[in-house]
Each structure stands twice: as structure tokens, then as C-alpha cells.
Amino acid sequence: MFELLFDNTSLPVLQNVMGFAELRQKVLAHDVANINTPGFRHVDLNVEQFTGALSDAIERRDHARPHRFRPRSGRDVAFGERMQATARPIEGLMNYYDGADRSIEHIQNEMLKNAIWHQAATRLYSQQAAQLETAIRERVS
Numbered sequence: 428m429f430e431l432l433f434d435n436t437s438l439p440v441l442q443n444v445m446g447f448a449e450l451r452q453k454v455l456a457h458d459v460a461n462i463n464t465p466g467f468r469h470v471d472l473n474v475e476q477f478t479g480a481l482s483d484a485i486e487r488r489d490h491a492r493p494h495r496f497r498p499r500s501g502r503d504v505a506f507g508e509r510m511q512a513t514a515r516p517i518e519g520l521m522n523y524y525d526g527a528d529r530s531i532e533h534i535q536n537e538m539l540k541n542a543i544w545h546q547a548a549t550r551l552y553s554q555q556a557a558q559l560e561t562a563i564r565e566r567v568s
Contacts, residue, residue, distance in 0.1 A: 436559060440481055441552040443498070447477050447512045448545035454516050455538045462531055469534065470516035473503035477512060480504055 451472045461467050484498035498506045504514045 436555060438552060438555055438559070440485065441548045441555065443477075443481060443506075443512050444548040445545055445552065447472070447504075447514065448541050448548065450512075450514055451541050452538065452545070455534055455541065458534050459531065459538070462534070468518050469530070470518055471537065472514040473501075473517055476501045477504045477514065480506070480512075 451474070454470055454472055458467075458469050458471075480498045480501055498512070500506050503517055504512055506512055
């Protein structure tokens with residue numbers, strides 16, 4: 428019963444966004460730590476595939492009875508039994524003659540955007556969870 432209630436909210440979507448952003452931050456931090464390693468190749472997670480899978484799952488949930496949030500796995504992003512995303516790193520663009528990608532500014536910019544994305548999802552999740560708790564208790568605090 429609670430699973431159906433939970434699936435009809437934005438909470439599972441926000442949980443996936445937070446989890447994916449955390450995974451991505453680790454991958455980007457690894458890139459920064461290894462930026463001066465000879466032959467270093469920048470890796471990242473496939474954000475487009477992840478957001479596309481979430482959009483598709485939301486669309487299907489909104490048109491199905493009962494409403495169930497079930498994202499579909501892709502080549503680079505998979506969704507486990509509990510619908511949490513996992514992703515495999517993919518190589519970024521190569522910018523230098525030796526095949527390395529040493530754009531620290533690009534990686535830091537991606538880390539900042541990713542942190543903002545995580546922070547926004549975390550705040551929305553906290554607000555939505557509090558609203559759901561209030562509705563379940565049937566009284567305003």
C-alpha cells in the first residue's frame with residue numbers, strides 16, 4: 428500500500444537524482460585526482476541517458492494503472508531491484524595531442540553543476556517527505 432503511495436510522488440525520482448549525482452561526483456573527483464597522470468582519460472557518467480530514463484519512467488507512470496515508477500535500464504545506466512540507478516563511466520572527449528583530457532576547468536564546472544543538482548534534489552526531497560509525513564499524520568505541526 429505504501430509503495431503505491433510512494434510511487435505516485437516525486438520521491439523515487441528525487442532519490443534517483445541524489446544517488447546518481449553522488450556517483451557522478453565520485454567519478455569526477457577521481458578525474459581531478461588523476462588529472463596529471465600520464466595518459467589520463469577523463470571519464471563521466473551518461474547524464475543524458477539517466478535523465479531520459481527518468482523522463483520515460485515518469486511518462487509511463489502517469490499513464491499506467493496502478494501508477495508505478497519503473498525506469499528502464501540502458502547501455503550506460505542501469506536500475507536495480509529497488510529502482511536505484513547505477514552507472515558505468517564513459518570516456519570523455521580528448522583535447523590534447525597525447526590523447527589525454529586535462530581540462531581541469533571543465534571537470535570542476537561539471538562538479539559544480541552536479542553539486543547544485545544534488546543540493547536541489549535533496550532540498551526538494553526533504554520538503555516532499557515532510558509534506559507526506561504531515562498528510563499521513565493528518566495534522567499540521
